Amino acid sequence: GGGDYAVTLLDYGAGNVQSIRNAIRYLGLHIKDVQTPEDILNAKRLIVPGVGAFAAMMDVLNRNGMAEALHTYIEKDRPFLGICLGLQLLFESSEENGPVKGLGLIPGMVGRFDSSNGCRVPHIGWNSLKVKKDSVILDDVANSHVYFVHSYRAVPSEENEEWISSTCNYGIDFISSIRRGNVHAVQFHPEKSGGKFPISSFYVYLLEIIIDVGLSILRKFLLPNSSLTKKPLEGKATKLAKRVIACLDVRTNDNGDLVVTKGDQYDVREQTKENEVRNLGKPVELAGQYYIDGADEVSFLNITGFRDFPLGDLPMLQILRYTSENVFVPLTVGGGIRDFTDANGRYYSSLEVASEYFRSGADKISIGSDAVYAAEEYLKTGIKTGNSSLEQISRVYGNQAVVVSIDPRRQYLTSPYEVEFKSVKVRNLGPNGEEYAWYQCTVNGGREGRPIGAYELAKAVEELGAGEILLNCIDCDGQGQGFDIDLVKLISDAVSIPVIASSGAGKAEHFSDVFSETNASAALAAGIFHRKEVPIQSVKDHLLKKGIEVRI
Ligand code: 1PR
Structure with a gap:
């Protein structure tokens, strides 16, 4: 069942994706799990969450033809949302237990945070974002904190600039989200970035006074007509919150x-x-x-x-x-x-x-x-x-x-x-x-x-x-x-x-x-x-x- 309200989820089986399932269900959508590469190609909307290790993920995706299907799906500009490793896999390669090749859609290599500059690794906790361009899914949250948990990150460069929709700073500037057409990916975890915050717009006030930060990101991807605000806010990257x-x-x-x-x-x-x-x-x-x-x-x-x-x-x-x-x-x-x-x-x-x-x-x-x-x-x-x-x-x-x-x-x-x-x-x-x-x-x-x-x-x-x-x-x-x-x-x-x-x-x-x-x-x-x-x-x-x- 589910019809239009189904979302396809790629759970490659080597990580903890229960939280994203809970969040999708909370929004009232059905989950269709990817079994074969065809399920990816036929998806109306696809979410690729990623928790775990890059090499293990790419290994699974390459072995069963999923990587190729993903590549095609994204090249066709079909609705895609990658989360955490789901963002990293779009890049050329990752240093994690590697180098290991990624899908190679975005120029750049995913590297490890350097703990020698005083930042603790993993980067765990809440940061706010510096929004670079109209990212659609981030509109409601540009001034809010979102939850990160990762040791590896991709960094902005001239070659990948056109993809970047926001950056964040943790010792260095890194890419917190990308967007091109219908293809979105976030380094943070919208499914764990819950918490209510008020919106000041008058029109919004008439509709709903508070929205869930992280869930609004998922909601905007999954239910594109649910937009509450029109103008993207200029967020500024802040320090990692205590x-x-x-x-x-x-x-x-x-x-x-x-x-x-x-x-x-x-x-x-x-x-x-x-x-x-x-x-x-x-x-x-x-x-x-x-x-x-x-x-x-x-x-x-x-x-x-x-x-x-x-x-x-x-x-x-x-x-x-x-x-x-x-x-x-x-x-x-x-x-x-x-x-x-x-x-x-x-x-x-x-x-x-x-x-x-x-x-x-x-x-x-x-x-x-x-x-x-x-x-x-x-x-x-x-x-x-x-x-x-x-x-x-x-x-x-x-x-x-x-x-x-x-x-x-x-x-x-x-x-x-x-x-x-x-x-x-x-x-x-x-x-x-x-x-x-x-x-x-x-x-x-x-x-x-x-x-x-x-x-x-x-x-x-x-x-x-x-x-x-x-x-x-x-x-x-x-x-x-x-x-x-x-x-x-x-x-x-x-x-x-x-x-x-x-x-x-x-x-x-x-x-x-x-x-x-x-x-x-x-x-x-x-x-x-x-x-x-x-x-x-x-x-x-x-x-x-x-x-x-x-x-x-
Ligand atoms: O050894 O792997 O089975 O894990 C047992 C876990 O249970 C450990 O994390 C251990 O800290 C916790 N634990 C075991 N016995 C107690 C106990 O209280 N009798 N509680 C216990 C630990 C400490 C904190 C507490 C803070 C803040 N409690 O969890 O919440 O001290 O309290 P406060 O703000 O009221 O001062 P295993």
């Missing part, structure tokens, strides 16, 4: 229901006689609320995943499915990602567990305990086996899809030479006047300390393929006294992947403190949002006032 992330710690309570809970230094039980698990609300409802409130990302942590096998935990997958149908910002899920043998002796690889999370709507997965073991092993042997969950998942889904969650506990020292681990001079002395501390990594939700520091872990997991670090701190968790600036500084200066500061937010000032005193790319909070003490919007307003770039 992200504000809402985190939901999820676990089953004593009645067997999955609830959002929140600990004090990781203890999630009430200090009552019953000692029940603290219940702060329903996961899907809260996630939906945070999306509307302006969260740049939502994270779910299945905090007892280390003991309950997550694939047995169908409610968690259900939560992801429901949430991802209506939440169009990136979703991260963590907890229990590791190899596992169930009671019947059936073996599940961590890759299968992660794949199930991705299929259910996650954009990134987060690994805690298993990454600690992998890092310990790597530091001991100096060998990357390629077998750890971290390495396997990032190989298939890309580094940008793998977050490592660190749960360190502060261990005070009188001298930095007491331990073999990297220590810092702390701004608040320890209970016995200690001036130094190291940050001991833990596993199983803080229950077991391991012989590795947060600094050593962060550097090791970066080498093993993590795309981002979620940096908690058990001492600060739920205390509302601010982030552990010493720790966040230590880790964000040690790695060149983005670091998310977590644990301890109690007021808006804590966010500006962590962004002005450290190189964190994002800050995450739980308790203050759940208890409605500080709305997300007021955090953003405060950051803006402090001159810190945020997505509004």
Whole structure:
């Protein structure tokens, strides 16, 4: 069915395209999946999303004749929308695991961002665009932030100038979108660039006061007569926005229901006689609320995943499915990602567990305990086996899809030479006047300390393929006294992947403190949002006032 309202989707099978499916369905369109090259040639409108690695994609497309069909389709100026790798594949070649040849329709080579100029790679987060020409699909969003997640980019040149409809800056100017005739492609992710924003035009005011940023791009491509505004706005490229992330710690309570809970230094039980698990609300409802409130990302942590096998935990997958149908910002899920043998002796690889999370709507997965073991092993042997969950998942889904969650506990020292681990001079002395501390990594939700520091872990997991670090701190968790600036500084200066500061937010000032005193790319909070003490919007307003770039 679907008739005119069908869109053809090329899912080449080596990446996570659930989010684009959800967004298309949200707009009320049917999806027709490409099975054969003829399906491409017969498409009325074609979307080629791309998450994953360039070489793997081109390999699949070349092997089954899809590349040739795509080439013909685009040469005929048929309606095309490429997303991320779907933009990159139009160029001559990519450096990613290569050089590997692309379709060669646009002059230029896709290269890697250079992290030596102070920009973290992958480029993850929200930027606004510098619109070069009438791009049609970007008309409504020229002054808004859109979501990027990539390590490779194409750059403007005299040869490809005629294709470029917008650029963005991240260390260098790169191509954020192209348009020629009916052929469109964007480097960012419209399907993850949700969020409402007001349009000031009087006519629009009569129709609809707010529109979805990213979804409006898709809507304009898919339903060309849906244009709300006429004149393209002059957008200007801005700095990468600092992200504000809402985190939901999820676990089953004593009645067997999955609830959002929140600990004090990781203890999630009430200090009552019953000692029940603290219940702060329903996961899907809260996630939906945070999306509307302006969260740049939502994270779910299945905090007892280390003991309950997550694939047995169908409610968690259900939560992801429901949430991802209506939440169009990136979703991260963590907890229990590791190899596992169930009671019947059936073996599940961590890759299968992660794949199930991705299929259910996650954009990134987060690994805690298993990454600690992998890092310990790597530091001991100096060998990357390629077998750890971290390495396997990032190989298939890309580094940008793998977050490592660190749960360190502060261990005070009188001298930095007491331990073999990297220590810092702390701004608040320890209970016995200690001036130094190291940050001991833990596993199983803080229950077991391991012989590795947060600094050593962060550097090791970066080498093993993590795309981002979620940096908690058990001492600060739920205390509302601010982030552990010493720790966040230590880790964000040690790695060149983005670091998310977590644990301890109690007021808006804590966010500006962590962004002005450290190189964190994002800050995450739980308790203050759940208890409605500080709305997300007021955090953003405060950051803006402090001159810190945020997505509004
Ligand atoms: O080890 O791969 O199964 O992953 C388990 C995951 O669950 C890890 O990411 C770990 O951080 C998390 N986790 C385990 N136990 C707890 C617990 O609280 N008992 N929660 C837990 C971690 C920390 C943050 C929290 C911030 C902000 N919670 O997620 O949201 O500290 O809180 P605040 O703003 O209220 O201070 P694996």
